[in-house]
Amino acid sequence: METLSVTRPAVLAAAPITVMLPVVNLARARQFYEQALGLHPVGQKADGKFEYRCGPDHGTVLALFPKPNGTPADHTALSFQVRHIDEAIAELQAHGVQFEDYDLPGLKTVNHVCVLGSEKAAWFRDPEGNYLCLHEDVD
Numbered sequence: 001m002e003t004l005s006v007t008r009p010a011v012l013a014a015a016p017i018t019v020m021l022p023v024v025n026l027a028r029a030r031q032f033y034e035q036a037l038g039l040h041p042v043g044q045k046a047d048g049k050f051e052y053r054c055g056p057d058h059g060t061v062l063a064l065f066p067k068p069n070g071t072p073a074d075h076t077a078l079s080f081q082v083r084h085i086d087e088a089i090a091e092l093q094a095h096g097v098q099f100e101d102y103d104l105p106g107l108k109t110v111n112h113v114c115v116l117g118s119e120k121a122a123w124f125r126d127p128e129g130n131y132l133c134l135h136e137d138v139d
Contacts, residue, residue: 072129
């Protein structure tokens with residue numbers, strides 16, 4: 001990828017990222033993210049959202065925020081990069097996660113996995129209807 005020689009702001013380049021997901025039922029969502037996905041809870045914040053630390057250095061934050069009339073996105077809300085997608089699928093299925101299967105033009109899964117160029121991907125939904133993904137780079 002070519003780097004532009006234009007002066008650009010640096011304030012966000014090293015800023016930690018928080019992913020915000022709307023949930024209708026926080027207790028149900030917490031049970032899924034903690035029990036089925038095994039995420040590390042940080043705790044509830046004063047504004048009502050509940051946070052998890054993710055990633056190899058726990059530098060990414062996933063925040064579930066209660067939204068009574070929330071509508072889940074009809075696209076992938078977040079994707080977890082894994083080293084071995086088949087092993088990750090098997091482990092999550094053992095904890096009750098149900099993966100989606102597709103047979104669409106340009107998007108077909110085999111054993112829940114779709115090859116998309118240089119990556120493999122598999123999708124599932126949380127109890128709130130948010131689409132989540134596993135992806136593995138296959139360079």
